[in-house]
Amino acid sequence: MMAFADHATQTNRKTAVAGVTAIHAIIGVVLVTGLAGGAFMPDEDTPLKTTVFKTPPPPPPPEPDEAVEPQKPTAPLPYVPPPPMPINNSEPTINTAPELPDLADIVIRDAFPEGDPVVPVTPQPTPKPVPTFSPIAAKPSNDPGRWITESDYRTSWINRGMTGIASFKVTVGTTGKVQNCQIVASTGHSALDNATCKLVSQRARFDAARDSSGNKVSGSYRTSVKWEVPR
Template sequence: MAYAQRRELSGNRTMGAFFTAVVVGGLLYAIVTGLAYDVVKKSIQDLKTFDVEEQPPPPEAPPPPPKDMPKVPPPPITPPPLVRMEAPPPPIQTVTTPVIPPVAPPPAPMSPPPPPRKVQSAQSAKGDLRTLFGADDYPASAQASGAEGTSQAQITIGSDGRVVGCDIIRSSGNSALDSATCNILRRRAKFTPARDSNGNATTDTITTPPITWRLEG
């Protein structure tokens, strides 16, 4: 073998050994580094840590005031200004007047039917009523006082033909003569009663003729 060939082979071996050493060293470094990282990580987890709070230093007491310093009175307390608030106006109360429906007036009572119309007036059964009076009917008190006069009456005749009411409408001027006039008419006068449109007997009112009371001379 030539010298040049031996030198080339020697150089190749040296380079191969160098690369082999670099590769082995890199593997060893990686192994060592990984193991060291796991150890450190486990140590950190096992380590019990705690925080220590720092206590602040106590405050320093203020220095005492000098003895010759004059005492200053505290400032007067000024009350806050009064704020006058206007009272709100009272609410307006709305008075609602209830609507009362008008009450319908009660129906008017039915008026009674009109009485039957009178068709025939009462008639004196003895004719002229003045014939009922005589000299013996003169009241004694009127004779004693010499009283004379004329009376006229309005009489009411019942359905039986009897005089049921008497009112003096013209006085003689003497109460005894007026009373005697009505008393005689009630006792002696007889009438045919009046008749209505149905033919039934009904009441009637008539006025007597003037009845003169005169003393015989």
């Protein structure tokens, strides 16, 4: 068995060496043949054609722009301010009074049935204001010093030393006569107080008082009398 294996191995080695040699031979034949038959040798009479590669021409230069003439500088126009607006310093007049219709245009419609004539209202004249009159108080028209005199002092009153001041108030009628007398401050003696009102009511006379219309009205007057012993 071992002998058969060594024989087979040797046989395979020979075959492989023969194959490699054959391949080398074929490659050499191809190379020789290709170099011999594939080389191009031109004839002497045949001119050789040469190809010249030309460089493309440069692009044309850009056309120059049209010359623009510079404009001459112009001077700026002078500034002219607008004319000032007029100022009205006067204050506006505002009418705050309500607008009232004319009295002549007012008509009465409710007083008449529909269809009856319309009666215009005639404006009444405004009455003239009556001038005012300052009221006047009653004042004496005769001498108050003669209303009570020393002769009215009775001897009994003197002997008893009855003295004093009697203040009184009288009511004066429209005729100027005393209508009433009232003691407002007593002398301390009823006889002197009663004599005072009695004598004044008989002797005093007045100008009657008047109201704001100038008419005579009742008024009042107040004064005093001093009772003292005559010398």
